[in-house]
Amino acid sequence: MGGSGQRELEEACLELLRRASTGLPSDVKAGLRRALRSERDPVGRVNLRAILENVEVAEERKVPLCQDTGIPLFYFWMDPSGLNPVRAAARAVRRATQEGLLRPNTVHPLSRRNPGDNLGKELPAVKVLPPRGEGVELAVMLKGAGSENVSRLGMLTPAEGERGLVDFVVGTVREAGGRPCPPVIVGVGVGGTASLSMELAQLSLLRPLPEKHREAPFRRLERELEERINRLGLGPMGLGGRTTCLGVKVEYAHTHTASLPVAVNLLCWAARRFRARLRGGELEWR
Amino acid sequence: MEVKELSLPARRKDVGWLRAGDLLFLTGEVVTARDRAHLRMADLLSRGKELPVDLRDGALYHCGPAVRREGKEWRVLSAGPTTSSRVDPLLPRLLPRLGVRAVIGKGGVGEETKRVMKRMGCVYLAFPGGCGALAARAVKEVRGVHWLDLGQPEAMWVLEVRGLGPLVVAVDPSGRDLYEEVRRRMGA
Numbered sequence: 001m002g003g004s005g006q007r008e009l010e011e012a013c014l015e016l017l018r019r020a021s022t023g024l025p026s027d028v029k030a031g032l033r034r035a036l037r038s039e040r041d042p043v044g045r046v047n048l049r050a051i052l053e054n055v056e057v058a059e060e061r062k063v064p065l066c067q068d069t070g071i072p073l074f075y076f077w078m079d080p081s082g083l084n085p086v087r088a089a090a091r092a093v094r095r096a097t098q099e100g101l102l103r104p105n106t107v108h109p110l111s112r113r114n115p116g117d118n119l120g121k122e123l124p125a126v127k128v129l130p131p132r133g134e135g136v137e138l139a140v141m142l143k144g145a146g147s148e149n150v151s152r153l154g155m156l157t158p159a160e161g162e163r164g165l166v167d168f169v170v171g172t173v174r175e176a177g178g179r180p181c182p183p184v185i186v187g188v189g190v191g192g193t194a195s196l197s198m199e200l201a202q203l204s205l206l207r208p209l210p211e212k213h214r215e216a217p218f219r220r221l222e223r224e225l226e227e228r229i230n231r232l233g234l235g236p237m238g239l240g241g242r243t244t245c246l247g248v249k250v251e252y253a254h255t256h257t258a259s260l261p262v263a264v265n266l267l268c269w270a271a272r273r274f275r276a277r278l279r280g281g282e283l284e285w286r
Numbered sequence: 287m288e289v290k291e292l293s294l295p296a297r298r299k300d301v302g303w304l305r306a307g308d309l310l311f312l313t314g315e316v317v318t319a320r321d322r323a324h325l326r327m328a329d330l331l332s333r334g335k336e337l338p339v340d341l342r343d344g345a346l347y348h349c350g351p352a353v354r355r356e357g358k359e360w361r362v363l364s365a366g367p368t369t370s371s372r373v374d375p376l377l378p379r380l381l382p383r384l385g386v387r388a389v390i391g392k393g394g395v396g397e398e399t400k401r402v403m404k405r406m407g408c409v410y411l412a413f414p415g416g417c418g419a420l421a422a423r424a425v426k427e428v429r430g431v432h433w434l435d436l437g438q439p440e441a442m443w444v445l446e447v448r449g450l451g452p453l454v455v456a457v458d459p460s461g462r463d464l465y466e467e468v469r470r471r472m473g474a
Binding site for chain 1: 287307309322349350351352353354363364365366368369371392393394412414415416417418419420421422423436437438439440452454456464465467468469471472
Protein backbone atom coordinates (compact mmCIF):
# COMPACT_ATOMS: atom_id res chain seq x y z
CA MET A 1 0.00 0.00 0.00
CA GLY A 2 0.98 3.64 -0.35
CA GLY A 3 1.51 3.45 -4.11
CA SER A 4 0.20 5.90 -6.64
CA GLY A 5 -3.33 4.51 -6.38
CA GLN A 6 -3.42 5.23 -2.67
CA ARG A 7 -2.09 8.75 -3.17
CA GLU A 8 -4.69 9.43 -5.86
CA LEU A 9 -7.42 8.19 -3.54
CA GLU A 10 -6.27 10.57 -0.78
CA GLU A 11 -6.12 13.51 -3.21
CA ALA A 12 -9.60 12.62 -4.46
CA CYS A 13 -10.92 12.63 -0.87
CA LEU A 14 -9.31 16.01 -0.24
CA GLU A 15 -10.77 17.45 -3.44
CA LEU A 16 -14.25 16.28 -2.43
CA LEU A 17 -13.81 17.85 1.02
CA ARG A 18 -12.68 21.15 -0.57
CA ARG A 19 -15.75 21.27 -2.78
CA ALA A 20 -18.09 20.26 0.01
CA SER A 21 -16.76 22.80 2.49
CA THR A 22 -17.05 25.77 0.16
CA GLY A 23 -19.96 25.00 -2.14
CA LEU A 24 -23.19 23.21 -2.85
CA PRO A 25 -24.05 20.65 -5.53
CA SER A 26 -26.04 22.07 -8.45
CA ASP A 27 -29.25 20.19 -7.60
CA VAL A 28 -29.40 21.80 -4.15
CA LYS A 29 -28.70 25.27 -5.55
CA ALA A 30 -31.47 24.77 -8.09
CA GLY A 31 -33.80 23.59 -5.30
CA LEU A 32 -33.07 26.72 -3.24
CA ARG A 33 -33.67 29.01 -6.22
CA ARG A 34 -36.95 27.22 -6.91
CA ALA A 35 -37.90 27.68 -3.25
CA LEU A 36 -37.29 31.43 -3.44
CA ARG A 37 -39.50 31.66 -6.54
CA SER A 38 -42.43 30.04 -4.75
CA GLU A 39 -41.96 31.55 -1.27
CA ARG A 40 -44.51 34.24 -0.31
CA ASP A 41 -43.63 34.81 3.35
CA PRO A 42 -41.51 37.98 3.70
CA VAL A 43 -39.29 36.53 6.45
CA GLY A 44 -39.00 33.30 4.49
CA ARG A 45 -37.86 35.28 1.46
CA VAL A 46 -35.26 37.18 3.49
CA ASN A 47 -33.81 33.89 4.72
CA LEU A 48 -33.76 32.26 1.28
CA ARG A 49 -32.13 35.32 -0.28
CA ALA A 50 -29.48 35.34 2.46
CA ILE A 51 -28.85 31.64 1.85
CA LEU A 52 -28.34 32.13 -1.89
CA GLU A 53 -26.08 35.13 -1.31
CA ASN A 54 -24.11 33.14 1.26
CA VAL A 55 -23.47 30.38 -1.28
CA GLU A 56 -22.06 32.93 -3.72
CA VAL A 57 -19.87 34.56 -1.06
CA ALA A 58 -18.47 31.20 0.07
CA GLU A 59 -17.70 30.08 -3.47
CA GLU A 60 -16.08 33.37 -4.34
CA ARG A 61 -13.96 33.60 -1.17
CA LYS A 62 -13.34 29.86 -0.99
CA VAL A 63 -14.31 29.75 2.67
CA PRO A 64 -16.61 27.32 4.51
CA LEU A 65 -20.19 27.97 3.49
CA CYS A 66 -21.25 27.19 7.04
CA GLN A 67 -18.91 27.32 10.03
CA ASP A 68 -20.27 23.96 11.10
CA THR A 69 -18.39 21.84 8.61
CA GLY A 70 -19.86 18.87 10.41
CA ILE A 71 -18.52 15.39 10.64
CA PRO A 72 -17.35 14.18 7.24
CA LEU A 73 -18.98 10.95 6.10
CA PHE A 74 -17.25 9.01 3.33
CA TYR A 75 -18.70 6.43 0.99
CA PHE A 76 -16.65 4.29 -1.37
CA TRP A 77 -18.02 1.97 -4.01
CA MET A 78 -14.95 -0.11 -4.76
CA ASP A 79 -13.22 -3.44 -4.77
CA PRO A 80 -11.41 -4.02 -1.50
CA SER A 81 -8.24 -4.34 -3.61
CA GLY A 82 -4.85 -3.18 -2.17
CA LEU A 83 -6.20 0.35 -1.45
CA ASN A 84 -6.95 1.62 2.03
CA PRO A 85 -9.94 4.00 1.89
CA VAL A 86 -10.02 4.62 5.66
CA ARG A 87 -6.42 5.82 5.63
CA ALA A 88 -6.98 7.98 2.54
CA ALA A 89 -10.04 9.59 4.15
CA ALA A 90 -8.28 10.17 7.49
CA ARG A 91 -5.27 11.85 5.88
CA ALA A 92 -7.52 14.00 3.70
CA VAL A 93 -9.54 15.08 6.75
CA ARG A 94 -6.39 16.07 8.62
CA ARG A 95 -5.13 18.09 5.66
CA ALA A 96 -8.49 19.79 5.07
CA THR A 97 -8.57 20.77 8.75
CA GLN A 98 -5.07 22.26 8.48
CA GLU A 99 -6.18 24.22 5.41
CA GLY A 100 -9.04 25.76 7.40
CA LEU A 101 -11.67 24.03 5.27
CA LEU A 102 -12.94 21.97 8.18
CA ARG A 103 -13.49 23.46 11.63
CA PRO A 104 -12.02 21.14 14.26
CA ASN A 105 -15.30 19.65 15.46
CA THR A 106 -14.64 16.23 16.91
CA VAL A 107 -14.30 15.73 20.66
CA HIS A 108 -14.16 12.81 23.07
CA PRO A 109 -17.80 12.10 23.99
CA LEU A 110 -17.26 12.31 27.75
CA SER A 111 -14.20 14.44 28.43
CA ARG A 112 -15.18 16.68 25.44
CA ARG A 113 -11.48 17.13 24.71
CA ASN A 114 -10.86 18.27 21.13
CA PRO A 115 -7.89 16.62 19.35
CA GLY A 116 -7.94 19.47 16.82
CA ASP A 117 -7.71 17.34 13.67
CA ASN A 118 -11.31 16.13 13.23
CA LEU A 119 -10.21 12.56 13.85
CA GLY A 120 -10.57 10.22 16.81
CA LYS A 121 -11.88 6.78 17.66
CA GLU A 122 -14.01 5.29 14.85
CA LEU A 123 -13.47 8.42 12.75
CA PRO A 124 -13.63 9.35 9.96
CA ALA A 125 -16.87 7.54 9.27
CA VAL A 126 -16.21 5.41 6.20
CA LYS A 127 -18.55 3.07 4.44
CA VAL A 128 -17.23 0.75 1.75
CA LEU A 129 -19.87 -0.60 -0.62
CA PRO A 130 -19.66 -3.03 -3.55
CA PRO A 131 -18.17 -1.51 -6.72
CA ARG A 132 -20.40 0.14 -9.31
CA GLY A 133 -18.79 0.45 -12.71
CA GLU A 134 -15.16 1.12 -13.44
CA GLY A 135 -12.65 2.50 -10.97
CA VAL A 136 -13.61 3.87 -7.58
CA GLU A 137 -16.77 5.83 -6.97
CA LEU A 138 -16.66 8.00 -3.88
CA ALA A 139 -18.88 10.47 -2.08
CA VAL A 140 -18.50 12.76 0.88
CA MET A 141 -21.18 14.40 2.97
CA LEU A 142 -20.49 17.01 5.66
CA LYS A 143 -23.03 16.33 8.36
CA GLY A 144 -23.62 19.34 10.59
CA ALA A 145 -24.82 18.87 14.15
CA GLY A 146 -27.93 21.02 13.87
CA SER A 147 -29.56 18.57 11.50
CA GLU A 148 -27.95 15.45 12.98
CA ASN A 149 -29.14 16.30 16.51
CA VAL A 150 -32.80 16.02 15.54
CA SER A 151 -32.48 12.53 14.01
CA ARG A 152 -35.14 10.17 15.27
CA LEU A 153 -35.76 6.46 15.30
CA GLY A 154 -39.25 5.05 15.68
CA MET A 155 -39.77 1.36 16.27
CA LEU A 156 -43.37 1.42 15.10
CA THR A 157 -45.72 -1.53 15.23
CA PRO A 158 -46.90 -3.14 12.00
CA ALA A 159 -50.44 -2.03 12.94
CA GLU A 160 -49.39 1.61 12.83
CA GLY A 161 -48.46 1.00 9.20
CA GLU A 162 -47.95 3.61 6.52
CA ARG A 163 -50.21 6.15 8.29
CA GLY A 164 -48.13 5.90 11.43
CA LEU A 165 -44.96 6.16 9.39
CA VAL A 166 -46.06 9.38 7.66
CA ASP A 167 -47.17 10.95 10.96
CA PHE A 168 -43.87 10.00 12.59
CA VAL A 169 -41.76 11.61 9.85
CA VAL A 170 -43.89 14.77 9.61
CA GLY A 171 -43.94 15.03 13.42
CA THR A 172 -40.16 14.76 13.57
CA VAL A 173 -39.75 17.68 11.16
CA ARG A 174 -42.40 19.74 12.99
CA GLU A 175 -40.86 19.22 16.41
CA ALA A 176 -37.36 19.89 15.10
CA GLY A 177 -38.57 23.41 14.24
CA GLY A 178 -35.81 25.77 13.18
CA ARG A 179 -33.01 23.72 14.75
CA PRO A 180 -31.96 21.70 11.66
CA CYS A 181 -31.83 24.86 9.48
CA PRO A 182 -34.77 24.33 7.14
CA PRO A 183 -35.39 24.06 4.25
CA VAL A 184 -34.07 20.58 4.93
CA ILE A 185 -33.69 17.44 2.88
CA VAL A 186 -35.48 14.63 4.70
CA GLY A 187 -33.89 11.19 4.64
CA VAL A 188 -36.12 8.30 5.69
CA GLY A 189 -35.10 4.69 6.24
CA VAL A 190 -37.93 2.17 6.43
CA GLY A 191 -37.60 -1.41 7.62
CA GLY A 192 -34.56 -3.52 8.41
CA THR A 193 -33.44 -3.22 12.02
CA ALA A 194 -32.91 -0.17 14.23
CA SER A 195 -29.39 0.44 12.95
CA LEU A 196 -30.09 -0.55 9.35
CA SER A 197 -33.03 1.84 9.04
CA MET A 198 -30.84 4.74 10.22
CA GLU A 199 -28.09 3.77 7.78
CA LEU A 200 -30.62 3.74 4.96
CA ALA A 201 -31.97 7.13 5.99
CA GLN A 202 -28.46 8.55 5.83
CA LEU A 203 -27.67 6.84 2.54
CA SER A 204 -30.87 8.17 0.95
CA LEU A 205 -29.57 11.72 1.41
CA LEU A 206 -26.92 11.07 -1.24
CA ARG A 207 -29.59 10.77 -3.93
CA PRO A 208 -29.85 14.00 -5.99
CA LEU A 209 -33.05 16.00 -5.50
CA PRO A 210 -34.62 15.39 -8.93
CA GLU A 211 -34.06 11.63 -8.67
CA LYS A 212 -37.18 9.94 -7.33
CA HIS A 213 -37.43 6.44 -5.91
CA ARG A 214 -37.29 3.61 -8.47
CA GLU A 215 -40.40 1.91 -7.09
CA ALA A 216 -43.87 3.40 -7.38
CA PRO A 217 -45.09 2.90 -3.77
CA PHE A 218 -42.01 4.67 -2.43
CA ARG A 219 -42.23 7.37 -5.08
CA ARG A 220 -45.77 8.03 -3.84
CA LEU A 221 -44.59 7.99 -0.23
CA GLU A 222 -41.84 10.51 -0.97
CA ARG A 223 -44.34 12.80 -2.69
CA GLU A 224 -46.90 12.54 0.10
CA LEU A 225 -44.28 13.29 2.77
CA GLU A 226 -42.96 16.26 0.83
CA GLU A 227 -46.44 17.74 0.42
CA ARG A 228 -47.35 17.26 4.07
CA ILE A 229 -44.07 18.72 5.30
CA ASN A 230 -44.35 21.75 3.06
CA ARG A 231 -47.90 22.35 4.29
CA LEU A 232 -46.63 22.72 7.88
CA GLY A 233 -45.79 26.40 7.45
CA LEU A 234 -42.55 26.02 9.42
CA GLY A 235 -40.58 27.68 6.61
CA PRO A 236 -36.93 28.64 6.22
CA MET A 237 -35.19 28.64 9.63
CA GLY A 238 -38.50 27.86 11.35
CA LEU A 239 -39.58 31.49 11.03
CA GLY A 240 -42.54 30.80 8.75
CA GLY A 241 -43.11 30.16 5.07
CA ARG A 242 -44.04 27.43 2.66
CA THR A 243 -40.55 26.00 2.09
CA THR A 244 -39.80 23.58 4.91
CA CYS A 245 -38.14 20.86 2.84
CA LEU A 246 -36.41 20.73 -0.52
CA GLY A 247 -37.17 17.05 -0.93
CA VAL A 248 -37.80 13.72 0.79
CA LYS A 249 -35.80 10.59 0.05
CA VAL A 250 -36.82 7.14 1.23
CA GLU A 251 -34.86 3.90 1.16
CA TYR A 252 -36.14 0.61 2.50
CA ALA A 253 -35.21 -2.89 3.54
CA HIS A 254 -37.33 -5.92 4.32
CA THR A 255 -37.93 -6.22 8.03
CA HIS A 256 -39.10 -8.61 10.73
CA THR A 257 -42.78 -9.54 10.58
CA ALA A 258 -43.21 -7.97 14.05
CA SER A 259 -41.39 -4.69 13.27
CA LEU A 260 -41.71 -1.43 11.42
CA PRO A 261 -38.55 0.60 12.07
CA VAL A 262 -38.63 4.16 10.72
CA ALA A 263 -35.54 6.35 10.88
CA VAL A 264 -35.38 10.04 10.06
CA ASN A 265 -32.06 11.72 9.28
CA LEU A 266 -32.09 15.30 8.01
CA LEU A 267 -29.72 17.41 5.97
CA CYS A 268 -29.78 21.16 6.50
CA TRP A 269 -30.20 23.37 3.41
CA ALA A 270 -26.37 23.46 3.33
CA ALA A 271 -26.50 19.95 1.90
CA ARG A 272 -22.80 19.59 1.28
CA ARG A 273 -22.52 16.29 -0.51
CA PHE A 274 -20.39 15.60 -3.56
CA ARG A 275 -19.78 12.52 -5.58
CA ALA A 276 -17.12 11.57 -8.11
CA ARG A 277 -15.55 8.67 -9.94
CA LEU A 278 -11.82 8.11 -9.84
CA ARG A 279 -10.73 6.34 -13.00
CA GLY A 280 -7.24 6.16 -14.45
CA GLY A 281 -6.03 8.87 -12.04
CA GLU A 282 -8.74 11.29 -13.20
CA LEU A 283 -11.60 12.58 -11.08
CA GLU A 284 -14.95 12.79 -12.88
CA TRP A 285 -17.66 14.72 -11.01
CA ARG A 286 -21.06 13.14 -10.88
CA MET B 287 -41.07 44.54 7.10
CA GLU B 288 -38.86 47.40 8.21
CA VAL B 289 -35.09 47.51 7.79
CA LYS B 290 -33.31 48.95 10.82
CA GLU B 291 -29.79 49.42 12.09
CA LEU B 292 -28.39 49.12 15.58
CA SER B 293 -25.03 50.00 17.07
CA LEU B 294 -23.52 48.39 20.16
CA PRO B 295 -23.26 49.02 23.02
CA ALA B 296 -26.99 49.73 23.18
CA ARG B 297 -29.10 50.93 26.09
CA ARG B 298 -32.58 49.72 26.82
CA LYS B 299 -34.10 52.73 25.03
CA ASP B 300 -32.03 51.98 21.91
CA VAL B 301 -33.81 48.68 21.27
CA GLY B 302 -37.30 49.84 22.33
CA TRP B 303 -38.27 50.59 18.72
CA LEU B 304 -37.50 47.09 17.44
CA ARG B 305 -40.49 44.94 16.50
CA ALA B 306 -40.70 41.22 15.82
CA GLY B 307 -40.29 40.66 12.09
CA ASP B 308 -38.03 43.70 11.56
CA LEU B 309 -34.86 43.23 9.59
CA LEU B 310 -31.76 44.44 11.38
CA PHE B 311 -28.11 45.12 10.62
CA LEU B 312 -25.80 45.26 13.60
CA THR B 313 -22.54 47.15 14.13
CA GLY B 314 -20.21 46.94 17.11
CA GLU B 315 -18.69 44.27 19.30
CA VAL B 316 -20.19 40.80 19.65
CA VAL B 317 -18.92 37.96 21.82
CA THR B 318 -19.37 34.35 20.76
CA ALA B 319 -20.20 31.52 23.12
CA ARG B 320 -21.60 28.05 22.78
CA ASP B 321 -22.21 25.08 25.06
CA ARG B 322 -18.99 24.95 27.03
CA ALA B 323 -18.43 28.70 27.32
CA HIS B 324 -21.92 29.04 28.77
CA LEU B 325 -21.15 26.37 31.35
CA ARG B 326 -17.90 28.06 32.28
CA MET B 327 -19.52 31.50 32.52
CA ALA B 328 -22.23 30.09 34.79
CA ASP B 329 -19.66 28.34 36.91
CA LEU B 330 -17.38 31.39 37.31
CA LEU B 331 -20.26 33.73 38.14
CA SER B 332 -21.71 31.33 40.69
CA ARG B 333 -18.36 31.36 42.47
CA GLY B 334 -18.19 35.14 42.41
CA LYS B 335 -15.38 35.23 39.84
CA GLU B 336 -14.87 37.75 37.06
CA LEU B 337 -15.36 37.03 33.38
CA PRO B 338 -12.69 37.96 30.83
CA VAL B 339 -15.23 39.99 28.82
CA ASP B 340 -17.71 42.72 29.63
CA LEU B 341 -21.00 42.04 27.89
CA ARG B 342 -23.05 44.81 29.47
CA ASP B 343 -25.27 46.41 26.77
CA GLY B 344 -23.56 44.19 24.22
CA ALA B 345 -24.47 41.11 22.21
CA LEU B 346 -23.96 37.45 23.01
CA TYR B 347 -23.62 35.49 19.78
CA HIS B 348 -24.39 31.77 19.82
CA CYS B 349 -21.68 30.85 17.38
CA GLY B 350 -18.53 28.80 17.07
CA PRO B 351 -16.64 30.35 14.17
CA ALA B 352 -14.34 28.58 11.74
CA VAL B 353 -11.07 30.51 11.98
CA ARG B 354 -7.58 30.37 10.55
CA ARG B 355 -4.38 31.66 12.05
CA GLU B 356 -2.57 33.93 9.60
CA GLY B 357 0.73 34.98 11.15
CA LYS B 358 -0.12 36.67 14.42
CA GLU B 359 -3.69 37.39 13.41
CA TRP B 360 -6.80 35.26 13.50
CA ARG B 361 -8.99 35.38 10.44
CA VAL B 362 -12.66 34.45 10.74
CA LEU B 363 -13.61 32.36 7.70
CA SER B 364 -17.17 31.41 8.56
CA ALA B 365 -19.29 32.47 11.50
CA GLY B 366 -22.98 31.62 11.32
CA PRO B 367 -25.17 30.94 14.35
CA THR B 368 -25.58 27.75 16.36
CA THR B 369 -28.79 26.45 17.93
CA SER B 370 -29.69 28.50 21.01
CA SER B 371 -31.95 25.91 22.62
CA ARG B 372 -28.98 23.81 23.76
CA VAL B 373 -27.86 26.51 26.18
CA ASP B 374 -31.36 27.76 26.97
CA PRO B 375 -31.52 26.20 30.47
CA LEU B 376 -28.55 28.35 31.54
CA LEU B 377 -29.80 31.65 30.11
CA PRO B 378 -32.41 32.76 32.68
CA ARG B 379 -29.72 33.04 35.36
CA LEU B 380 -26.87 34.04 33.07
CA LEU B 381 -28.35 36.85 30.97
CA PRO B 382 -29.21 39.26 33.83
CA ARG B 383 -25.74 38.86 35.29
CA LEU B 384 -24.15 39.58 31.92
CA GLY B 385 -26.52 42.46 31.22
CA VAL B 386 -26.60 41.77 27.49
CA ARG B 387 -28.89 43.74 25.20
CA ALA B 388 -29.16 41.16 22.42
CA VAL B 389 -28.80 37.44 21.99
CA ILE B 390 -27.98 36.37 18.44
CA GLY B 391 -28.59 32.79 17.44
CA LYS B 392 -30.95 30.51 15.64
CA GLY B 393 -34.05 28.59 16.64
CA GLY B 394 -35.10 30.84 19.53
CA VAL B 395 -35.25 30.39 23.30
CA GLY B 396 -37.71 29.02 25.85
CA GLU B 397 -40.46 30.70 27.89
CA GLU B 398 -38.46 31.39 31.03
CA THR B 399 -35.59 32.94 29.08
CA LYS B 400 -38.05 35.13 27.21
CA ARG B 401 -39.59 36.35 30.47
CA VAL B 402 -36.15 37.30 31.76
CA MET B 403 -35.23 38.98 28.47
CA LYS B 404 -38.41 41.03 28.50
CA ARG B 405 -37.73 42.18 32.06
CA MET B 406 -34.22 43.32 31.17
CA GLY B 407 -35.03 44.77 27.75
CA CYS B 408 -33.06 42.24 25.73
CA VAL B 409 -33.95 41.12 22.21
CA TYR B 410 -33.37 37.86 20.34
CA LEU B 411 -31.98 38.24 16.83
CA ALA B 412 -32.04 35.35 14.37
CA PHE B 413 -29.21 35.15 11.89
CA PRO B 414 -29.94 32.85 8.92
CA GLY B 415 -28.56 29.45 9.92
CA GLY B 416 -25.73 28.13 7.82
CA CYS B 417 -24.86 31.53 6.38
CA GLY B 418 -21.36 31.48 7.83
CA ALA B 419 -19.60 33.10 4.89
CA LEU B 420 -22.04 36.01 4.94
CA ALA B 421 -21.48 36.56 8.66
CA ALA B 422 -17.70 36.33 8.31
CA ARG B 423 -17.79 39.05 5.64
CA ALA B 424 -19.22 41.41 8.28
CA VAL B 425 -16.42 40.66 10.75
CA LYS B 426 -13.92 43.50 10.58
CA GLU B 427 -11.59 42.46 13.34
CA VAL B 428 -10.91 39.76 15.89
CA ARG B 429 -10.50 41.78 19.10
CA GLY B 430 -9.56 38.82 21.21
CA VAL B 431 -10.13 35.22 22.09
CA HIS B 432 -10.59 33.61 25.50
CA TRP B 433 -10.76 30.02 26.67
CA LEU B 434 -9.07 28.40 23.69
CA ASP B 435 -8.51 25.43 26.00
CA LEU B 436 -12.16 24.56 25.33
CA GLY B 437 -11.29 23.97 21.68
CA GLN B 438 -11.41 26.47 18.87
CA PRO B 439 -15.19 26.37 18.22
CA GLU B 440 -16.06 26.49 21.93
CA ALA B 441 -13.76 29.41 22.75
CA MET B 442 -15.09 32.94 23.30
CA TRP B 443 -14.32 35.14 20.32
CA VAL B 444 -14.60 38.91 20.62
CA LEU B 445 -15.50 40.17 17.17
CA GLU B 446 -15.94 43.65 15.76
CA VAL B 447 -18.72 43.50 13.16
CA ARG B 448 -20.05 46.03 10.70
CA GLY B 449 -23.54 45.55 9.27
CA LEU B 450 -23.95 42.00 10.53
CA GLY B 451 -27.13 40.75 8.95
CA PRO B 452 -29.74 40.16 7.77
CA LEU B 453 -30.89 39.58 11.33
CA VAL B 454 -34.57 39.00 11.93
CA VAL B 455 -35.89 40.40 15.21
CA ALA B 456 -37.43 37.14 16.42
CA VAL B 457 -38.23 38.18 20.01
CA ASP B 458 -38.86 41.88 20.51
CA PRO B 459 -38.83 43.97 23.73
CA SER B 460 -42.56 43.36 24.25
CA GLY B 461 -41.86 39.60 24.30
CA ARG B 462 -43.50 38.88 20.95
CA ASP B 463 -41.87 35.74 19.54
CA LEU B 464 -42.00 34.84 15.83
CA TYR B 465 -40.95 31.22 16.46
CA GLU B 466 -43.80 30.80 18.94
CA GLU B 467 -46.27 32.22 16.45
CA VAL B 468 -45.14 29.76 13.77
CA ARG B 469 -45.36 26.87 16.26
CA ARG B 470 -48.84 27.88 17.31
CA ARG B 471 -49.98 28.02 13.68
CA MET B 472 -48.59 24.52 13.14
CA GLY B 473 -50.39 23.26 16.24
CA ALA B 474 -47.14 22.02 17.75
